[in-house]
Amino acid sequence: MSVGTGKSTFHAAMFPFLAMGHLTPFLHLSNKLAEKGNRISYICPPKTISRLESVNLYPNLITFLPLGLPHIDGLPHGAETISDVSTSLAHLLMLAFFGSRKHVESILIDLRPDFVFFDHAHWVPSFARQVGIKSVAYITSGxxxxxxxxxxSRNIQNDDDKTKLSLMEPPPDLPPDSSLKLHAHEVEDAIPFWADKNEDSGGLTTHQLVVNSLIECDLICIRTCREIEDSYCDYLEIQYKKPVLPTGLLLPDQTHTLLEERLANWLGSFKTGSVIYCAFGSQIILSKEQFQELVLGIELTGLPFLVALKPPAGFETVDEALPDGFKARVGGRGLVHGGWVQQPKILAHKSVGCFVSHCGFGSLSESLLNDVQLVLMPQMDDQYLTSRLLSGELKVAVEVEKNESWFSKESICSAIRIVMDEDCKAGFEIKANHLSLKGLLSKQGVESSYMDNFINKLQEEINKSV
Known part of the structure; x- marks a missing residue:
């Protein structure tokens, strides 16, 4: 612990899982901590460092440390994050992540930080305790x-019918007003990751290892706020018998950046609140059939739209995967883009009225602080549950109805029309609830109070050791 301008500061190491949905929130948290004068050592692979450097707002306080990943047979050379590999190879990247343990331990021994923040690296709490470092589990998915x-209370095993049945029901003592539930086909998506067993796990699944790490760590913090998930924070405190600290939504400051001129001019040609924006994050890659059904459903609305998705599996570009005649039919009212876009600036644009999202927690946080109405198409385990929270409990969104295989173009169009049709009663209630929640979240001082409280709790942890 160092002393600066009359206030104590600390040194924290960050070691996130190798997916952009984890790496980026860890850096947003690093920026918030560095803003208060704290020093950060951020551990991640070298190529990924170059992707993140532009988001480092405090290079004098946040230092990137390159992580060496071990060679794993079958893992493509240079693969560093989940975005770099196909779904079928994701387990190999997980092996490389766990295989970097010795390197990370040596870094931590050299650094001797006050804290190490981690998520899926289950071994961190026990090692940190041995060398006198406080461990903080940082949950980025709400x-x-x-x-x-x-x-x-969960015990997730692969190919276990009991697991599949149990995951379709909430765990015991979940808040009574909870609407969280997984359907059978969603459970099939949720099980594989959590049921994986790793070579150094002693026969334990990923789920058991992560649960154990939450039991053993010194603190749990979650990228969320009590205005959205109050009862679930309380529930987790009871389950793990320790404080669960919301950090706030940790959205980056966008006031000093401008939307690229070409896109700003295009959006500006449409009336306020009329444009549909659709994006599924950096990990989701659809099949050609899913991609075409999605863009056809959006076309059916008759509204202007911007779709920003990765090219479907087996295609180099989004253009070559578009349905026959699609471009000619939509003309200038529709753009389908296959690369990175400035999502926060797009969501804040006055012409954008609807956001069709995969329910990534970061994307939804951005949208709740803007005026866009939410249409949800969850693709993976935590996304289904976040969708139920927003559409079922908070009633600030519409979840698209899904058939056994995927979402039909008709159901996509219907869900969008609920929130975009001014005469729809259900849509009116959703808009009113969204407006109310936005008011709570954007109230002056709310975001800063979360971070101030969080830093105070970290200081208390340090003081316990003195």
Whole structure:
């Protein structure tokens, strides 16, 4: 612990899982901590460092440390994050992540930080305790999905019918007003990751290892706020018998960046609140059939739209996967983009009225602080649960109805029309609830109070050791 301008500061190491949905929130948290004068050592692979450097707002306080990943047979050379590999190879990247343990331990011994923040690196709490470092589990996917899946009462095993049945029901003592539930086909998506067993796990599944790490760590913090997930934060405190600290939504400051001129001009040609924006994050890659059904459903609305998705599996570009005649039919009212876009600036644009999302927690946090109406198409385990939270409990969104295989173009169009049709009663209630929640979240001082409280709790942890 160092002393600066009359206030104590600390040194924290960050070691996130190798997916952009984890790496980026860890850096947002690093920026917030560095803003208060704290020093950060951020551990991640070298190529990924170059992707993140532009988001480092405090290079004098946040230092990137390159992580060496071991060679794993079958893992493509240079693969560093989940975005770099196909779904079928994701387990190999997980092996490389766990295989970096010795390197990370040596870094931590050299650094001797006050804290190490981690997520899936289950071994961190026990090692940190041995060398006198406080461990902080940082959950980036919200409290509700964590409360449903990552609790000691679960015991997730692969190809276990009992597991599949149990995951379709909430765990015991979940808040009574909870609407969280997984359907059978969603359970099939949720099980594989959590049921994996790793070579150094002693026969334990990923789920058991993560649960154990939450039991053993010194503190749990979650990227969320009590205005959204109050009862689930309380539930997790009871489950793990320790404080669960919301950090706030940790959205980056966008006031000093401008939307690229070409896109700003295009959006500006449409009336306020009329444009549909659709994006599924950096990990989701659809099949050609899913991609075409999605863009056809959006076309059916008759509204202007911007779709930003990765090219479907087997295609180099989104253009070559578009349905026959699609471009000619939509003309200038529709754009389908296959690369990175400035999502926060797009969501804040006055012409954008609807956001069709995969329910990634970061994307939803951005949208709740803007005026866009939410249409949800969850693709993976925690996304289903976040969707139930927003559409079922908070009633600030519409979840698209799904058939056994995927979402039909008709159901996509219907869900969008609920929130975009001014005469729809259900849509009116959703808009009113969204407006009310936005008011709570954007109230002056709310975000800063979460971070101030969080830093105070970290200082208290340090003081316990003095």
């Amino acid at each position: 409290a509700a999905s964590t409360a449903y899946i990552i609790v000691p």
